[in-house]
Amino acid sequence: MKASLKLLLAGTALSLVAGTVSAETLRLMTWGSYAPEELINKFEEEYPDIVVEVTFSNNEEMIAKLRATGGSGYDLAQPSHDRIFSAQQEYNIYKPLDLSQIDTSVMSENLLEGVKANTTIDGEVYAVPHQWGTSGIMTNKSVAPDVTGWNDLCDPAYEGKTSMRLRRTILLGTAFGMGMDPFALYDDPEAYQDMLDQVTEKLIDCKSVIKTYWTGGDDLAALMLSGEVVVSETWDSTAYKLFGENPDIVFVPPETGALAWIDTFAIPRGGEADDAAYKWINFVMRPENVEIMSASTGAIAAVPNGIDLLPEDKRAAVQAAFEDTDLENLKFFANIPAGIEDMEGLALERIQAAQ
């Protein structure tokens, strides 16, 4: 809540500044830090007739906002790769991409194919990759050196000193930690519910160990840096940022595999500036701009040498966290079939409400 409100304010401020020139407007809905001021200025210099307006959001809000307007109000959105297929089927909020307008040759082959496979409906492609990263565990080595996976979040040894975000990622991670494979159960709702029940029970028991649920990157950073929390679920990019301030705080890919997400580019159905949107996509995927973007986000660009284009401190953090075997063991989020999110939502509410 805290982070999203802040971002909202920041976004409003930006749009006020940007709205002063009359020109074509690119209304971009993206994640916090995915539209650094430096890149926006550079883009507007190169294309003086385009003004960029940014709204910061997250996966759920992006879908909710686009659903409310039937896909209008924004010209480019950046949902994660697994959140497009069912949202498009159910609410019809995106339009197919014209791939000839996008320079896909700069994108890393396997990520591009993966995203295409995830977001193709009736032969039309709805998204291309932008950046990727993982969810896993962050630990403060000086206090908790032996952390290896999701189960450590519920280890009584760290009672009152662990944290997690109460969203679907933690359900999936906990399931992997318990030796199950949720993605393999996606097509079997009954088995999935059974798995969710076990995960719910585990996470309810876990409530006595965890300190609180974090809700945004700032929140998590404050908990970790103050030492109030020593082990937490995290986005890797947040962990890399904290590594710069306290080298004891490292990202640990869980032994069952870090959960990998790819944030994409998708054009809302009511978008009115497709040209500008394609220009922005091609612009931010250029190597010199990828560096600026990655420095701001801490996530890895979906280009073949993405890790090399990270700024030095973050590259060091990635290399400290990931062995090659960890990279092979990544678990990419699979497309969520309709109905699954509802089951997960209920599980999350049960956990939140349990005393």
Added chain:
Amino acid sequence: MRSDTGKLSLILLMAPFALWIVLLIALPQFGIGYVSLREKVGPGEYELGFANYTAFLGEPIYWNTLLRTAWMSILVTFLALVVGFPVAYYIAKIARKRARAGLFLLCLIPLWVSDLVRAFGWIVLLRETGIVSSSLQWMGVISGPVELLYNDITVIIGLVYTVVLFMIVPLVSTLDGMDDAMLEAGYNLGGSRFTVFRRIIVPYAMPGLVAGCIITFMLTAGSYLTPILLGGKNSSWFTEQIYNQFITRYNWEAGATFGVLLLAFTSLVVWVGLRLTGQSLATTVAKE
């Protein structure tokens, strides 16, 4: 002729109010009511029915959260009354005329900062590495850091702090109109301090007291930020359920149902409260 201009000016005067009521209150409520009656039968397919309401009754988490929210809101209202009454009495009856405006202003000052900032103020004070915990350690009262956030007591403190002003304002304006002669008469007739309080002050203040209770109760039951930010892992506030349904579960039908239920339930509590105190809306919040 004259009555025509009279009518016209009346219409013009009423127009903004009528538009406000219709466009911003009535229409959205009807919309929410309609959405809550839509049953989802498949992707993009809906039919009318009460399935969302039966789903609410069938899932104990939901109505437990609603009851919990109502019970904690009543507690917050009561505590706000206990805290607010002496303050209001002091401002209206004891403080000198000149000091009154200043005191009233002091009460208003916290409202100049947004709810969000005030909630963060509490977080800075109460967190494990926060000001209260470290000062207690420095004074040697406790040996290790203590976590004061993320529990129901903190939520209640935060809520009382947020709403107490809305209790004080109506109480002050009611008590202000009370003639001191009534109190003197009470004492002269041999009444003790307690009797005077119970038989004269409370009955006189009743309209303001009930108005304050209604406002604080409604504000508390509908609050979102304070319970979420201060409650942490154990907070479950009904407004959060509504947000979850709308945003994280894309289930607008259930979210709308919860909204209708929250409105109906809080209205019921207010109605019961009015009946018990023998007041009506006309004598309290709508008092001239």
